[in-house]
Amino acid sequence: MFRPAFSSTGEEVANTFAQEIQGKNVLITGTSVGGIGFETARVIAKHANLIIITGYDSDRLKVSEDAIKKETPSANIRRLVLDLSSLVEVRKAAAEVNTYPEPLHVLINNAAAPIGPFKLTVDNLESQTATDYIGPFLFTKLLAPKLLAASTGSYVPRVVFLSSYGHALIPELDLNKIVGKPDEAKYHPFYAYAHMKAASVLIAIELSKRSGGRINAYSLCPGQVYTNMHQREGSIELFQQIGLLDTDGRPSTEKFDAWKTIPQGAATTVVAAFDPRLNDHPGAYLSNGAEANKERAAHSSDPANAEKLWNQTEEIIGEKFTF
Template sequence: MSTPQFSFATTAEEVATAFASEIKGKNVLVTGTSLNGIGFETARVIAKYANLVIITGYNEERLKLSEDALKKDVPSANIRRLILDLSSLAAVRKAAAEVNTYSEAIHVLVHNAAAPLGPFKLTVDNLEKQIATAHIGPFLFTKLILSKILAAGSSSYVPRVVFVSSGAHAFGAGVNFDTIGKPNEEKYQALDAYTQGKSANILMGIELSKRSNGRINAYSLHPGVIYTNINQKEESIAVMQSFGVLGPDGKPSTERFEWKTIPQGAASTVAAAFDPRLNDVPGAYLDDSTVANDAVAPHSSDPANGKKLWEVTEEIIGEKFVL
């Protein structure tokens, strides 16, 4: 096979086609698969070749719409729905327990779900909603289904965990260890909360790879600037406008950013999940479907921060995550 070269314009479909033989026979779990989002597109292109694609969401009705759309587009797809609310630790435990009853191993876990940018919100566990959804819930979920992930490993295959981060991580100061477990509404800024979650994603990709000692390869990525369902929520529009991502009309602004389509935006996720060239670079960060470690801000690649984040998150969930 000739080595595929990817660019800004590469689509998820093109990446999946290039790695069809890698996807074949795999069982993949993708979080946050609502219509008109990059998680849905990720699931759609993978479903053409995979053995099983598990899609998740916290809303049963919306999740069913995604399943119906996937089966309509890919009649041969084997799709399974899983209710997963990452903002609730109890809900995460319930979903993980269900996954652990499956007969199949999980070859690839894609952490794609995110909470919309918006006003300060506490979860049922008294955590700030963005960091809970982007990092704490995914950390617990990964821990609880670890045996399913490890079961996919073999002498010729290393299971993968993929974190959908963002280049916006570099616009913040990194994870605030003082507030991650003790939210402070007075100091809350929506964009800062978002960048903290995305910084945590990169740190976890590096730390999970390191702690697994070659048994799991984890990656993070920047999908691009994309007009998805999450940018169109009423609570998010003002924040996105203040940052210049959306214009006064609430539509994408091209003054500061070059936008990707949803198919282009999902490309890096599919590459992180299946490109065999990444086996040699566990913990890597991708942009435009290629390794872009130089684009990671120092606070999001500092090993001390990764270690601290892991330990602080263990305290928050009340469990050790030992590999």
């Protein structure tokens, strides 16, 4: 039996739940080498029937596929170009997935936009809002039929949303920061980040509720992990300003000493996707490989906030999320 710990790795978890992973088809967003999504795909690919990896850059997707297959030649990998910052592109990618003959057992919403200066997308949404929340909401909505097709008398499909302990750093939730009109004058990159991570927690709760037990959704904190996200131009200086990175752009232990490796960072994602002990805990928030609802901020545990957010997000995408 898997006993979660801070130091647990994604590979250890995947090996523990190999039987649950076998035969499953899994889609993971944001799978570039050097990130948590890639590590998640790498360890699951050793056991799963099919892993669909996604990203907005086809060349980087090929690098990820090659890296996984070099280690596990038998891995069944399918590449999907997905730009979560564009609603048109999200619909295009979802339409492609819906042509696949296989059902979808697990959807892992891992991708995130760079934490950086204010930027509008083609849909006039703030970049983090689009990539971290609106795009994944729409993508999940469009793939719901594929997920439901994986249901059996003994299996409930899962949707996983990567959040962060950062969701609790805001004292209260301002839904207008998530679904309101973008305002550059009031934009702060880390404030926006916290709201997007809060949205991930809330939407996991509401998705589990609205599906009526037909889809189990979970949110999680992977831990403080140094990934390719911290190495992007325009983001390094911001992380240095808050003391997360040192003057060399490396992880700082002066203010943040609880750093995890990327393999450790992937552990809780794999737990959320496959641990059968979560079957009776839909909507749960996880940290360090275990249910951690007590660490969930009050504003991100409020069912009224979850319902309002869901309804207002449907207005943005222009369609209802039905089951």
